[in-house]
Amino acid sequence: MKGFGAPSDTGSPTAKACIFDVDGVLLASPHERAWREALHGFADPSRFTTALYQAQVAGKSRLDGARAALTALGLPEPAGLAAGYAAAKQGCLDRIIAAEGVAAFPDALRFVRTLTACGWPMAAASASKNAEGMMRRVLLDERRTLLDAFAVKVCGRDLRHGKPDPEIFLIAASELRVEPARCIVFEDAPAGVRAARAGRMMAIGIARLDDAEGLRAAGADRVVTSLDELRIDELTRQQPSGAAA
Incomplete structure (x- = not known):
């Protein structure tokens, strides 16, 4: 071994x-990738770095991760946007897994x-x-x-x-x-x-x-x-x- x-x-x-x-x-x-791609419509996806993912999102529930990411990115009223961002992320994740496994x-x-x-x-x-x-x-x-x-x-x-x-x-x-x-x-x-x-x-x-x-x-x-x-x-x-x- x-x-x-x-x-x-x-x-x-x-x-x-x-x-x-x-x-x-x-x-x-592909969680990190899905979070990044789901930012379209909320913020510039290039701002979602691996460091941000590890520090703010990894290990948290979907809604808590969405709220933490939006807060870290400085978006106004992140609590109000979190559910929509979390849903968009799940949609991205489902598509990636279906296409790539x-x-x-x-x-x-x-x-x-x-x-x-x-x-x-x-x-x-x-x-x-x-x-x-x-x-x-x-x-x-x-x-x-x-x-x-x-x-x-x-x-x-x-x-x-x-x-x-x-x-x-x-x-x-x-x-x-x-x-x-x-x-x-x-x-x-x-x-x-x-x-x-x-x-x-x-x-x-x-x-x-x-x-x-x-x-x-x-x-x-x-x-x-x-x-x-x-x-x-x-x-x-x-x-x-x-x-x-």
């Missing part, structure tokens, strides 16, 4: 669980397969209502889709609080029946890293967009550019910063 391996000792991998954000961690989904990151598929073989309980946790449908389009092997790998799916639910509040990750931990302190969260957005740390979980930042510093500043315990950099036995021993040994 490229870049990481199964445990080198006999420690119990079921002592911890993994919780994955979906967009940007597991899937190379959805791709998973190869390192993510390798990592999920290895965790499955080692018996780690896993949850997918995303604010996106599109997450489960997109994962269902990706084959993990000949018999299963990527969605089938996750015992728990906390995707697109109506939550009281969005990231950086830890609610979504605490629900995932509860449904996995694993203490939050024994959960490892994989995130590509600073808001998601802050949510994991607020829930007293270990946070691993996935810096696929040359944004490692932002993830470290948010409190990630470790930052990698690929899940191939991680070894399962290392995860078994690590604890969140500040956690008791």
